[in-house]
């Protein structure tokens with residue numbers, strides 16, 4: 426790995442912004458204590474007595490002197506972050522109470538916890554997984570039930586869920602609906618109505634939308650019209666379509682066109698899952714794929730996509746094949762409508778077959794930010810936190826600001842590194858120093874604490 430001197434690294438990472446730029450709008454605790462515009466009598470008084478020091482911020486934890494990437498500002502800035510209970514209470518330059526536990530974040534990035542909206546890890550969480558492989562990537566929230574494969578009952582899953590290490594949410598999966606009412610073949614109106622009812626129930630219980638995986642049996646039997654009809658439920662109940670398109674290699678373009686047609690006709694937002702142009706014959710098609718996405722966005726569709734940082738998919742495991750190429754991945758990762766998602770899966774014991782479950786986020790930070798400079802740190806963090814939060818409609822996560830839930834990642838930009846590989850997929854990532862989940866310390870000096878502070882995430 427290329428080593429960069431600290432000074433060069435900082436200069437590259439945050440530019441001139443280290444020279445004391447503060448974000449006054451973030452320090453709301455201080456702004457509210459500003460004196461009223463002075464009256465004439467007060468002016469005399471003010472001359473005699475200096476203005477009182479602002480009261481120190483009351484907090485449980487204070488992360489001091491970090492390089493803050495708040496997810497909104499275009500550039501990092503130096504400052505502190507204060508946590509009280511489950512929430513962030515101050516960001517910027519301020520004094521704090523003497524009782525606060527101090528964590529020195531000097532030289533470390535302080536960012537919102539990452540939100541992974543494309544996972545298949547719901548059974549792992551249900552089986553009381555502590556999530557250390559997830560937390561050590563800086564990920565504090567995961568949404569499961571993607572590609573059409575979900576739990577049967579959203580409400581039942583949440584009821585049975587014990588304490589989890591990270592925040593978790595779900596989609597209603599089309600495969601589950603189709604298996605229950607249709608199986609293979611054509612869907613009758615009655616079956617469609619039954620699926621619509623179940624979908625509405627799941628959305629009412631907090632699912633973020635409908636997931637489909639049109640490449641998979643028996644979902645391949647779905648007609649475009651059938652998925653549009655199901656998406657009309659989303660229009661009534663809220664949520665979006667998370668779509669693994671019908672084909673991701675030779676037919677990737679018409680398959681994406683179908684996804685766009687569904688979104689436009691149903692009038693619902695679309696999350697185009699794990700964008701890729703698989704197999705060598707299709708390498709180089711990514712610009713056309715991205716053009717289609719841009720065109721759809723220009724015609725009014727709320728469409729975004731997600732990508733993981735590997736040149737091999739789960740189809741390639743067990744072979745030496747890399748069905749994806751680096752250039753296409755870079756184009757996708759760089760694109761403003763594309764965020765990061767892992768597509769990760771874990772078994773009940775926390776094992777996996779693809780290293781992305783243990784390494785996707787540190788890998789993108791190491792390889793595509795630190796080593797290649799494809800993205801700035803600020804861009805990468807936005808794709809890992811604020812963008813997925815917006816897509817999910819999570820109003821209290823994804824950025825660092827007072828009033829937001831204290832999901833926070835603190836890491837060394839020179840050290841953050843994935844260790845999991847194709848042959849050894851369950852090696853934990855390194856360089857994540859501190860992680861907070863809902864105000865509780867889940868990683869302390871690089872070690873998972875075992876705290877189970879995760880909450881259920883629901884739509885709306």
Ligand SMILES: [Zn+2]
Pocket residue numbers: 571572638669698699
């Ligand atoms: Zn998929």
